[in-house]
Amino acid sequence: xxxxxGGTAGPGPGIPGGPAGRRGPVRRPLRIGNASGFYGxxxxxxxxxxxGGPLDVVTGDYLAELTMLILxxxxxxxxxxxxxxxxxxxxxxxxxxxRERGVRIVTNAGGLNPAGLAAAVRALAAEVGVPVTVAYVxxxxxxxxxxxLTANAYLGGAGxxxxxxxxxxxxxxxxxxxxxxxxxxxxxxxxWAPDAYDRLAGAVVAGHVLECGxxxxxxNYSFFTGHDVRRPGFPLAEVSADGSSVITKHPxxxxxxTLGTVTAQLLYETQGVRYLGPDVTARLDxxxxxxxxxxxxxxxxxxxxxxxxxxxAGVTRIGGWRNEVVFVLTGLDIEAKASLVREQLxxxxxxxxxxxxxxxxxxxxxxxxxxTASALLRLVVRDPxxxxxxxxxxxxxVELALGSYPGFHVTAPPGPAQPYGVFTSALVPxxxxxxxxxxxxxxxxxxxxxxxxxxxxxxxxPTTPPAPEPAxxxxxxxxxxxxxxxxxxxxxxxxxxxxxxVGVWVxxxxxxxxLHRALTVDAFRALLPxxxxxxxxxxxxxxxxxxxxxxxxxLGDGVASGHRFDAQGKALGEWLRARHLDxxxxxxxxxxxxxx
Numbered sequence: 001x002x003x004x005x006g007g008t009a010g011p012g013p014g015i016p017g018g019p020a021g022r023r024g025p026v027r028r029p030l031r032i033g034n035a036s037g038f039y040g041x042x043x044x045x046x047x048x049x050x051x052g053g054p055l056d057v058v059t060g061d062y063l064a065e066l067t068m069l070i071l072x073x074x075x076x077x078x079x080x081x082x083x084x085x086x087x088x089x090x091x092x093x094x095x096x097x098x099r100e101r102g103v104r105i106v107t108n109a110g111g112l113n114p115a116g117l118a119a120a121v122r123a124l125a126a127e128v129g130v131p132v133t134v135a136y137v138x139x140x141x142x143x144x145x146x147x148x149l150t151a152n153a154y155l156g157g158a159g160x161x162x163x164x165x166x167x168x169x170x171x172x173x174x175x176x177x178x179x180x181x182x183x184x185x186x187x188x189x190x191x192w193a194p195d196a197y198d199r200l201a202g203a204v205v206a207g208h209v210l211e212c213g214x215x216x217x218x219x220n221y222s223f224f225t226g227h228d229v230r231r232p233g234f235p236l237a238e239v240s241a242d243g244s245s246v247i248t249k250h251p252x253x254x255x256x257x258t259l260g261t262v263t264a265q266l267l268y269e270t271q272g273v274r275y276l277g278p279d280v281t282a283r284l285d286x287x288x289x290x291x292x293x294x295x296x297x298x299x300x301x302x303x304x305x306x307x308x309x310x311x312x313a314g315v316t317r318i319g320g321w322r323n324e325v326v327f328v329l330t331g332l333d334i335e336a337k338a339s340l341v342r343e344q345l346x347x348x349x350x351x352x353x354x355x356x357x358x359x360x361x362x363x364x365x366x367x368x369x370x371x372t373a374s375a376l377l378r379l380v381v382r383d384p385x386x387x388x389x390x391x392x393x394x395x396x397x398v399e400l401a402l403g404s405y406p407g408f409h410v411t412a413p414p415g416p417a418q419p420y421g422v423f424t425s426a427l428v429p430x431x432x433x434x435x436x437x438x439x440x441x442x443x444x445x446x447x448x449x450x451x452x453x454x455x456x457x458x459x460x461x462p463t464t465p466p467a468p469e470p471a472x473x474x475x476x477x478x479x480x481x482x483x484x485x486x487x488x489x490x491x492x493x494x495x496x497x498x499x500x501x502v503g504v505w506v507x508x509x510x511x512x513x514x515l516h517r518a519l520t521v522d523a524f525r526a527l528l529p530x531x532x533x534x535x536x537x538x539x540x541x542x543x544x545x546x547x548x549x550x551x552x553x554x555l556g557d558g559v560a561s562g563h564r565f566d567a568q569g570k571a572l573g574e575w576l577r578a579r580h581l582d583x584x585x586x587x588x589x590x591x592x593x594x595x596x
Contacts, residue, residue, distance in 0.1 A: 027190055029240045030186055031054060031056045032056060032057040032059065032236060033059065033234060033236035033250075034049075034060070034211065035049045035090075036061055036062055036107075037211065037212040037214065038062065038212075039067045046058065046060070046094045050098055051097065052252070053250040054101075055236065057185045059106045059181040061108060062084040065495070065558060066568075068111070068112070068175070071083070071111040071112045071150070073149070075113065080116055081116070083112070083117035084109035084110075086109075088120055091124055092124065095125055095130040106173075106181050108174065111174060112152070112174065114173055114174045118136040118170075121170055121172065132169040135168035135171050136172040137160060137163065137171070137172070138436050139155065139433060139435045140155050140173075140435075141175075142428070145315060149317055151314070151315045153311045153313045154278060155173070155174075155176045155177070155278055156180050156183070157182075157184025157186075158447045160180060160184025160185060163440075164185060165188055166441075179204040182207030183204045183207050186203035187200065197281075199243035199304070200304055201282035201303060202282075202302040203239055203243055203245070205275070206247070209247055210235050210247075213235070215492075216247060216262060216265045217232040217249050217256060220570070221264055222260075222264065222489075222574070226256075227256040228255070228256075232253070232255025232256075233253020233254055233255050234250075236249060243302060249295055257295040259297055260507065262289055262297045262299070263490070263545075264492040267492055267548055268501075269495070269501060270548060271548075273539055274305075276308055276312075279307055280304040280307055281307055283303040283304065283305065285541055285543065286301050287543055289543075307430075307450050312425055315426065316423050318420075319420050321383055321420065322381065323389040323394060323416075325394060325397045327341055327377040328377075328411060329405065330363070331406075334375045335359075337405035341400070345396060352381050352382075352383050352388050352389060353382060353383040353384060355379065356379070357379055358378045360375060360565070376411070386416075389417045390417040394415065397410070398414055421558075423557065423558035424497065424558075433449075478584045481585045481588055482580050484579065485576060485579055485580075486574075486576075487583065487588055489504050489511070492573050495555055495558065497555070498554070498555045498558050499552050499554065501551070502548070502549045502569075502573050503546055503549075504519060505546035507545070508545075508587075516540065520538070521538050521549075527576055534553050536549055536550070537549065537550045537552075551572075555568070
């Protein structure tokens with residue numbers, strides 16, 4: 001797999017320790033693609049990326065908060081596991097394809113056991129007859145850690161850079177930041193120094209755009225009806241020596257790369273204008289996007305600052321046991337039927353630590369089908385003991401079948417209690433966490449933490465002035481129409497442990513002037529009443545014509561605990577878009593005119 005770094009992509013720079021076979025002083029852009037946004041993503045994406053066009057590096061992101069819990073339970077059953085098994089299956093074909101095309105592979109699929117996955121890749125390579133050099137990065141695992149199932153620090157890209165400089169064809173990591181899968185290879189390709197903050201920050205932003213796969217090419221996109229997104233292609237970035245990049249995709253693949261799709265992904269799961277990382281802090285308020293061709297968006301202007309002196313550490317624990325029952329209520333008297341069930345189960349629920357009832361009024365009056373005449377009453381129970389939320393409780397629900405509301409039935413047979421996880425995060429000193437690159441020859445390279453750091457808190461002012469915001473003068477008196485926010489604005493939301501973020505953006509200067517004035521924290525709370533009593537913070541990203549709201553604690557103990565119907569907050573943004581408010585009439589799309 002070592003070779004020209006993409007073959008047909010053209011000559012590269014002659015950098016000591018850089019990609020083998022590069023010639024001349026011209027540092028052409030690094031073509032780096034993504035083939036996985038989560039553990040369970042499209043299996044054939046790796047093949048599509050390797051065969052769809054020239055690449056130098058292909059990355060795969062397999063880790064998320066919930067994934068760490070899954071891998072932790074795998075490791076309990078078999079200490080030799082703890083990595084993403086899907087990746088190894090993809091390599092059965094992927095190793096040969098990558099070698100033929102001179103493409104290096106960088107992935108965090110190592111999860112809790114990067115050494116184990118690296119050994120498995122070597123064994124697979126021998127089995128399929130593809131000679132490869134494999135390296136891995138470790139040091140993130142903080143176990144044992146109190147009563148944790150997993151505890152991992154988020155490392156940066158320096159270990160990846162070192163492995164590639166040593167000639168690795170495949171680099172396997174444990175818990176690194178998602179963006180490090182791009183910034184690490186970029187630092188190798190261009191031989192950036194550790195204090196090349198603006199360049200590193202640009203690569204980190206490119207990595208953030210790529211990390212969730214097809215979310216950058218039209219997947220999960222508010223304005224999806226404007227594109228063919230039945231099978232969106234995976235994204236790639238052409239990263240330049242100055243840290244700028246062009247986000248694009250292979251020709252002929254589905255989906256779209258537009259200012260909107262890239263903006264949506266930039267806002268995803270971010271908090272504040274500073275995007276803190278182990279190698280650099282990227283200033284999101286300096287990002288500039290420019291459409292430079294069909295399915296091509298340039299990302300430029302990113303400023304970087306020294307990283308903080310701490311690393312984020314994610315900890316998962318078994319929080320207890322959970323169960324749920326969903327009752328179907330059909331036809332008339334929905335509220336009364338729901339009240340009856342609650343009263344009938346009050347006794348069995350008396351000793352349960354946490355019981356949450358949710359009534360979703362999915363029913364329609366005078367409905368033409370039984371399903372659309374039905375509402376869903378969901379009971380979620382959690383307790384430290386599996387016995388209190390196990391068969392005894394679900395049996396009590398089943399026993400109501402002939403003695404409760406008319407039309408009694410449930411969506412699925414009640415089952416046994418299941419363990420649930422709790423995710424928490426903390427900050428640990430960067431110099432207390434080892435960061436080790438285990439090179440292809442087996443030698444170990446210990447990487448020092450950054451020599452220069454910037455203590456950063458949410459209240460620390462930026463070191464350079466932010467982009468100008470619209471003046472906060474009174475809103476002009478213009479005709480308004482009561483309409484959903486989504487008629488003029490896009491949104492994307494996601495989770496960070498128990499918190500969620502909701503990014504909102506618009507496409508024109510006029511719409512931005514209105515959005516910036518109208519969508520205050522108070523207005524946000526009014527539109528999403530479930531945020532009442534929670535800490536809501538608004539962050540302004542004027543260059544992107546965007547607002548980013550963080551909502552503390554709305555997801556409880558995080559996705560692994562299954563607290564909410566939408567446990568990861570993925571649809572909070574779409575709920576916000578569906579809410580109505582007074583919008584200036586001139587910002588709304590013109591109504592369609594019917595024919596004669």
